[in-house]
Amino acid sequence: MAPTSGPAAPLTFEDWSYLQARLLWCYEGEVAAPNRRFFSRRNQLSAWWLQEGSVTVRLDGQTWTAGAGDWMFCGPHSLHQEFSPDARILSINFTLAWPSGDSLVDQVIRVPARDHPALGRAARTLLRFISKRFPLAGVGLRQHAVELADFFETQRLFAAWAQAYSKALLSIGVVPARMAGLDPRVLNLVRQLDRHDWRAPANDKKPARSAGLSAGHLDRLFVQQLGLTPHAYLQKRRLETALAALADSNVPAKKIAYDLGFSSPSHFTHWLRNATGKSPREVRTA
Numbered sequence: 001m002a003p004t005s006g007p008a009a010p011l012t013f014e015d016w017s018y019l020q021a022r023l024l025w026c027y028e029g030e031v032a033a034p035n036r037r038f039f040s041r042r043n044q045l046s047a048w049w050l051q052e053g054s055v056t057v058r059l060d061g062q063t064w065t066a067g068a069g070d071w072m073f074c075g076p077h078s079l080h081q082e083f084s085p086d087a088r089i090l091s092i093n094f095t096l097a098w099p100s101g102d103s104l105v106d107q108v109i110r111v112p113a114r115d116h117p118a119l120g121r122a123a124r125t126l127l128r129f130i131s132k133r134f135p136l137a138g139v140g141l142r143q144h145a146v147e148l149a150d151f152f153e154t155q156r157l158f159a160a161w162a163q164a165y166s167k168a169l170l171s172i173g174v175v176p177a178r179m180a181g182l183d184p185r186v187l188n189l190v191r192q193l194d195r196h197d198w199r200a201p202a203n204d205k206k207p208a209r210s211a212g213l214s215a216g217h218l219d220r221l222f223v224q225q226l227g228l229t230p231h232a233y234l235q236k237r238r239l240e241t242a243l244a245a246l247a248d249s250n251v252p253a254k255k256i257a258y259d260l261g262f263s264s265p266s267h268f269t270h271w272l273r274n275a276t277g278k279s280p281r282e283v284r285t286a
Helices: 117-133 148-171 184-194 206-211 215-226 230-246 253-259 265-276 280-285
Strands: 020-030 037-040 045-052 054-059 062-067 070-074 079-083 088-097 109-112
Touching: 020 117, 020 148, 045 054, 045 062, 045 117, 054 070, 062 070, 062 109, 070 148, 088 117, 088 148, 117 148, 184 215, 184 230, 215 230, 230 253, 230 265, 230 280, 253 265, 253 280, 265 280
Parallel strands: none
Antiparallel strands: 020 088, 037 079, 045 070, 045 088, 054 062, 054 079, 070 109
């Protein structure tokens, strides 16, 4: 997000439908000792409402500090975070990203909670529902079993909080990053890839046929628009899904491996080590 120099044409409903909005977790409590001070490798957005204590964030030579009564918003960047020993927060982790991978927000921002009461009310409402319906989910909300009605209610409450979040940013002059003009055929393929069943074999020719193009032409178009091939995009999403699942220590690595379409846990371990340099156990420990 960045200040704009002039008005831009509003995005359509179809444009906004490509925004990937996902709640990863929502909880309130003390910051565990291992998480108080470390270099956080992140690809998601965080919103911390400081109830007690303080937090300091360092990124690219800049420093931001928030105290009790402040919201701290962090973009999807790897950064140094340091919470005070008495820190207690309401934490919401989520993604708001375009198919290109660009985040709707990419800054670190501190705002006083008293200036944005709607943000706190929406956060409390979301937290109450999550705590009541999924008390054991912790940071593994994405992998937690859920009934359809509860899924829709979670989405509704998260959308209400995300709306308050965007209004708070707009009120201080920060404007959401817009989706670049992408070819509709590329967007259609992105949607197909986002819905891919990892346990089913990929069909590289089917998307091209539906777009009326050769597989090679669609690949070149995809690379021109997003900077990577459809196969690389799919593997990127696969890795993101694996890392998110490993963040929840309640999900066995063996189950994650089979859910992601690997024939064996050892195959999954080999693939993950090639991608990250770490085994599933090492990723989970880190």
